[in-house]
Amino acid sequence: MFRSRSKDQQAATAKSTADQPQQPRDPQAPKGRPTPKRSDAQSQRRTRATTPANRKDAVKAQREARRADLARQREALANGDERYLPVRDKGPVRRFARDYIDSRWCVAEFFLPAAVLILVLTMIRVPQIQTIALLAWLVIIVLIVLDSVVIWFRLGKLLPERFPNENLKGAKAYAVMRTLQVRRLRLPKPQVKRGQRP
Missing domain, CATH: 1.20.58 (Methane Monooxygenase Hydroxylase; Chain G, domain 1)
Structure with missing residues (x-):
């Protein structure tokens, strides 16, 4: 009742466009953002895929990663592998x-x-x-x-x-x-x- 005409018209246009099948985007048309580098896109996909769903899983994954790092450090301390030594010994x-x-x-x-x-x-x-x-x-x-x-x-x-x-x-x-x-x-x-x- 107290709505402005422009809002009514916008709602009607949105409804009519939703009913119509969406046309494919013109490949030559600008998309409004730069294309990401392949390495960036892949790393984003990996982080989305490996990010745990809840906090409990995240803590568990973090604990496992820390345990693996400590195991690598112990092995490096035993055989002198420079890559995994603690910062103090590098x-x-x-x-x-x-x-x-x-x-x-x-x-x-x-x-x-x-x-x-x-x-x-x-x-x-x-x-x-x-x-x-x-x-x-x-x-x-x-x-x-x-x-x-x-x-x-x-x-x-x-x-x-x-x-x-x-x-x-x-x-x-x-x-x-x-x-x-x-x-x-x-x-x-x-x-x-x-x-x-x-």
């Missing part, structure tokens, strides 16, 4: 630092066995043996500090020579922390033998 600088540490004997890698031995000695209630145990603690700590300082300065010279255009931040600390691990338990696994030049 890159030629970190690989060189690992190889440099793995190719030499380090005092710090013997800290755990020595600490167990010293603890056993401190439990013996003989004053001379306890004094020897305390001196052994002091000696091993001083040796570890000296060895770490030597590694720090040697890597400080070697890394800029070998990798002048790379980011060297944190590489020396990464190498020194690796010395504290027993060689057999290091991750990523050592890729060089002792005495072999990296």
